[in-house]
Amino acid sequence: MKSKLIKVLCIFLAVFMLLPLQAFAAPASANQNESTNTDGTPVDSKPVWGDVNCDGQLKIVDAKLILKHVANIIVLTDDQLKIADNNNDGKISTVDAKRVLKVVAGLDADAPDPVPPAPVEEKVNLLTPYTDHGLGTKQMCEVTADFAETVPSSTDNDKNNPNYSPEIKGTFDYIVNTIKKGGNYDQDYYVLASGTKVATKNVKSFKGYTMPQNKASAYKAQSDNNATDLTITVDWKVPFIAKLNIDNFFTGYENRPFNVSSFKGSYIDFKFFFTPSASGEFEIKNSTVISKAQWITDSDNSTSTLRVYFKNSGKYYGYKAYYSEYNRLVLSFNEKPTLSSAVVTLDAGHGGNDPGAIGTNGTYESSVNLKITNYVKANLENRGVTVKMTRTDNSTKSLDERQNFSRKSGSDIFVAIHSNSSTSSKPSGTEAYYYYGFSQPLAKKVHDRLVTAWKDIYSGNSTMINKVNPSDGGVRFKPFQVIRVEECPAVLIECGYLSNSTECGKLCTDSVQKKLANAIADGIIDYYNAQ
Numbered sequence: 001m002k003s004k005l006i007k008v009l010c011i012f013l014a015v016f017m018l019l020p021l022q023a024f025a026a027p028a029s030a031n032q033n034e035s036t037n038t039d040g041t042p043v044d045s046k047p048v049w050g051d052v053n054c055d056g057q058l059k060i061v062d063a064k065l066i067l068k069h070v071a072n073i074i075v076l077t078d079d080q081l082k083i084a085d086n087n088n089d090g091k092i093s094t095v096d097a098k099r100v101l102k103v104v105a106g107l108d109a110d111a112p113d114p115v116p117p118a119p120v121e122e123k124v125n126l127l128t129p130y131t132d133h134g135l136g137t138k139q140m141c142e143v144t145a146d147f148a149e150t151v152p153s154s155t156d157n158d159k160n161n162p163n164y165s166p167e168i169k170g171t172f173d174y175i176v177n178t179i180k181k182g183g184n185y186d187q188d189y190y191v192l193a194s195g196t197k198v199a200t201k202n203v204k205s206f207k208g209y210t211m212p213q214n215k216a217s218a219y220k221a222q223s224d225n226n227a228t229d230l231t232i233t234v235d236w237k238v239p240f241i242a243k244l245n246i247d248n249f250f251t252g253y254e255n256r257p258f259n260v261s262s263f264k265g266s267y268i269d270f271k272f273f274f275t276p277s278a279s280g281e282f283e284i285k286n287s288t289v290i291s292k293a294q295w296i297t298d299s300d301n302s303t304s305t306l307r308v309y310f311k312n313s314g315k316y317y318g319y320k321a322y323y324s325e326y327n328r329l330v331l332s333f334n335e336k337p338t339l340s341s342a343v344v345t346l347d348a349g350h351g352g353n354d355p356g357a358i359g360t361n362g363t364y365e366s367s368v369n370l371k372i373t374n375y376v377k378a379n380l381e382n383r384g385v386t387v388k389m390t391r392t393d394n395s396t397k398s399l400d401e402r403q404n405f406s407r408k409s410g411s412d413i414f415v416a417i418h419s420n421s422s423t424s425s426k427p428s429g430t431e432a433y434y435y436y437g438f439s440q441p442l443a444k445k446v447h448d449r450l451v452t453a454w455k456d457i458y459s460g461n462s463t464m465i466n467k468v469n470p471s472d473g474g475v476r477f478k479p480f481q482v483i484r485v486e487e488c489p490a491v492l493i494e495c496g497y498l499s500n501s502t503e504c505g506k507l508c509t510d511s512v513q514k515k516l517a518n519a520i521a522d523g524i525i526d527y528y529n530a531q
């Protein structure tokens with residue numbers, strides 16, 4: 001704080017020493033001294049690097065203007081800022097003013113050429129099935145929800161498959177069949193030509209014009225501290241599926257075939273339907289996560305796949321997909337999460353109209369969950385982590401709201417906190433659930449800490465240990481809706497069993513809630529530290 005003040009004072013002093021009194025007048029605008037041809041049109045002269053008042057010459061006044069800008073006395077225009085940054089380091093500082101003075105004094109004549117203005121991205125005019133392409137008509141659908149989850153068209157169970165991903169808003173597909181709610185189907189579905197099915201509530205159906213085959217091409221790759229963006233030009237908003245490369249799925253809890261013992265994936269595939277050709281290369285620089293991306297075309301099946309390779313196997317943190325303002329598809333991959341800039345979303349399960357499980361002593365799960373979640377929040381915030389909450393009081397939140405919250409919160413990780421219940425009074429212990437394989441490492445870290453915490457909670461009481469025997473419920477795959485998110489690692493924790501009277505007593509005790517919360521927070525920190 002103090003050194004900043006001294007720095008600002010120094011800048012002021014420097015400005016006043018360089019400043020004759022009459023220079024308090026407003027700075028010359030960028031075009032004031034522009035020379036003109038005899039017909040009045042501007043002379044096409046090259047701007048002088050550092051010539052902030054654009055009078056065609058580098059003078060001490062240019063250094064003064066830079067210093068006044070740095071000292072917040074004046075604000076330079078965007079055009080002036082481009083020219084002012086004459087050491088070309090992307091920021092305006094006293095160094096730029098110093099450089100102008102050196103050049104004026106003849107000490108440094110080789111100032112670089114000004115940076116040319118960034119090219120303006122041209123907007124793509126996308127084709128839609130609302131105009132005639134001369135190919136006839138078909139029954140079509142357009143995704144109207146932000147995300148329309150897709151499931152294999154061939155299955156009729158709830159084993160939502162992590163090899164599928166949602167279609168994003170605006171996507172078009174052809175409807176080949178309709179499935180009505182009933183039997184094994186929990187809602188109405190459309191079966192789509194791309195081979196998936198979507199809930200009818202997420203799309204609108206209409207008679208559309210058959211679309212020409214799509215072409216995809218690499219447009220650009222860009223990395224900053226938060227994400228690596230791969231931008232793709234398409235002719236129309238075709239459906240695509242993201243599939244994470246997992247080589248070690250096994251059938252586990254509830255006979256579900258998508259468990260992973262550890263996540264070792266080395267790439268993720270984005271398969272574009274109705275797209276028999278794709279071209280162009282991505283030049284990926286400065287990404288902490290992505291090493292390269294390659295097209296694999298399958299013209300027989302009219303698909304093209306963009307295979308995106310990870311820098312390190314098992315080090316992947318989610319993506320989001322959206323159409324840019326220029327109508328291009330952006331696949332935005334999270335960079336490696338770091339503790340110094342950590343953002344965590346916590347979801348206290350149930351609440352409001354939905355009490356969740358009811359403990360043997362009558363306590364609502366929703367209330368236990370919120371108490372533990374608040375302690376996790378306090379713990380993480382004490383360690384400098386930014387925490388977001390899907391609910392902070394006893395309000396009702398739908399699963400859709402919670403799922404979309406985690407999708408849109410921009411968080412590094414999402415943790416839903418629940419307490420369990422069984423029809424039997426016997427089960428006890430803790431479980432951690434994941435959906436996508438890349439969430440498994442987070443589930444494992446949190447679960448390890450919770451098991452240790454329970455052992456500690458029951459320590460010194462052999463009767464209770466023998467009676468309750470806190471079991472390792474384990475780390476499991478299960479398609480809970482709130483953790484079916486592609487955007488970040490997402491897990492659901494069952495802290496313990498409210499249906500077991502001993503454990504219910506513990507779960508309702510403030511000191512135990514704190515211990516469990518500290519364990520969850522420690523697990524989250526362990527996850528960050530392992531990346």
Ligand SMILES: [Zn+2]
Nearest residue numbers: 349356418419
């Ligand atoms: Zn619950």
